[in-house]
Amino acid sequence: MPTPDSRSQRPSGDNAVSLLIGGRFHSQWTRYEIDSDLLIPADAWRVDLGLPQGQFPPVVTEGAAVQVRIGADTVLTGRIDDIEDAVDKAGHTLTISGRDGAAVLTDCSAPIFTAKQATLAEVVANVVKPLGISQIRIDAGKAATREKVNVEPGDTAWDTLVHAAEANGLWPWFEPDGTLVIGGPDYSKPPVASLVMKRDGRNNNLISLRRTRSMAERHSDITVLGQAHGTALENGKHALKSTVRDAGVAIYRPRIVVDHDAENTDTARARARKLLSDSRLKGFTLVAKVSGHRTSDGLLWQPGQRIHVVSEPHGIDAVFFLMARKFQGGRGQGTTTTLTLKEDKVWVLDAHPHKRGKKRAKGRTKKGEELEIVDVG
Numbered sequence: 001m002p003t004p005d006s007r008s009q010r011p012s013g014d015n016a017v018s019l020l021i022g023g024r025f026h027s028q029w030t031r032y033e034i035d036s037d038l039l040i041p042a043d044a045w046r047v048d049l050g051l052p053q054g055q056f057p058p059v060v061t062e063g064a065a066v067q068v069r070i071g072a073d074t075v076l077t078g079r080i081d082d083i084e085d086a087v088d089k090a091g092h093t094l095t096i097s098g099r100d101g102a103a104v105l106t107d108c109s110a111p112i113f114t115a116k117q118a119t120l121a122e123v124v125a126n127v128v129k130p131l132g133i134s135q136i137r138i139d140a141g142k143a144a145t146r147e148k149v150n151v152e153p154g155d156t157a158w159d160t161l162v163h164a165a166e167a168n169g170l171w172p173w174f175e176p177d178g179t180l181v182i183g184g185p186d187y188s189k190p191p192v193a194s195l196v197m198k199r200d201g202r203n204n205n206l207i208s209l210r211r212t213r214s215m216a217e218r219h220s221d222i223t224v225l226g227q228a229h230g231t232a233l234e235n236g237k238h239a240l241k242s243t244v245r246d247a248g249v250a251i252y253r254p255r256i257v258v259d260h261d262a263e264n265t266d267t268a269r270a271r272a273r274k275l276l277s278d279s280r281l282k283g284f285t286l287v288a289k290v291s292g293h294r295t296s297d298g299l300l301w302q303p304g305q306r307i308h309v310v311s312e313p314h315g316i317d318a319v320f321f322l323m324a325r326k327f328q329g330g331r332g333q334g335t336t337t338t339l340t341l342k343e344d345k346v347w348v349l350d351a352h353p354h355k356r357g358k359k360r361a362k363g364r365t366k367k368g369e370e371l372e373i374v375d376v377g
Helices: 102-107 120-131 156-168 265-279
Strands: 017-021 022-026 029-036 044-050 067-068 073-088 091-100 112-119 137-139 146-150 171-174 179-185 193-197 208-213 221-228 236-246 253-256 283-293 304-313 316-329 335-341 360-364 369-377
Touching: 029 073, 073 102, 091 102, 102 120, 102 156, 112 120, 120 137, 120 146, 120 156, 120 179, 146 221, 156 171, 221 265, 253 265, 265 335, 304 335
Parallel strands: 137 179, 193 304, 221 253
Antiparallel strands: 017 022, 017 067, 029 044, 029 316, 044 091, 067 073, 073 091, 112 146, 171 179, 208 283, 221 236, 236 369, 283 335, 304 316, 316 335, 360 369
């Protein structure tokens, strides 16, 4: 390694990136990238470094457990996927990359099982615990009991997990410490920072800001059709139906989805609301680039945060939801963070149903008007 590493040494500086592998810290990369995206199942990281002495660290092996840290904060817990060492006339270079705890769920098949009257916690435990994941947290006001759960051969563990979570209006992701969370965003938290771009340059803290608006994959209304199988206690139900409309789409763009797992109108409604919120998310994106890896208060940028954005050129003054971020830097390159922002209060609408007292879920759009997803039955 280019610098001595030991169990007691850590890289200095709040933005210094290090890997903890086999009880030893490794740092001083020529280049690094650390990705986190709530919509992509496995957070990923990659580091490059030179090996002037040609010495390959013996603890760095594929499959080794890793903690990725910035300063003293852990940002990702996972394992090494790939190791490359290349030699050319410029020298000897080592590249290491890996993913967080979701990697084993995306790569491996789910355990085959059938269960009746299964709770969400039971389904999640049956899927992930055989694959070595024991830290689990379910953040939901309530979770439905499934009449029947049937995992087929070949189903990946991640797809099975997502299916169970979405049936309850939730979404899975991994916390930096390796905890699997089934839940949704907390829109009651205040914004962690303000990003500013003004024409006169006063108080500006953005390197760049890009806005994308799109009609592709947007829908004015979505209808979910379902059915419930008969049981020993009651007959089957047919023609289950729920329709929701996005008042922000003026053009008639309908979509009909058949969901065989929609066992009642509540499940069909939650599925329709999830599909429409996904449609809304694809219609608007802000991509911001900032210096460093932390807010002005010293917090690391992390998906799930709410951020206030003021941009005079774009006519924006509103709060947005941080869906994804990418840390980048390296020796002599400086440190930057790319933030992917979506409309606030749009993603995973039904994660906390105990807080929802009305049939209309409202959030702020880029223009400041109210977003309405209207339940029409």
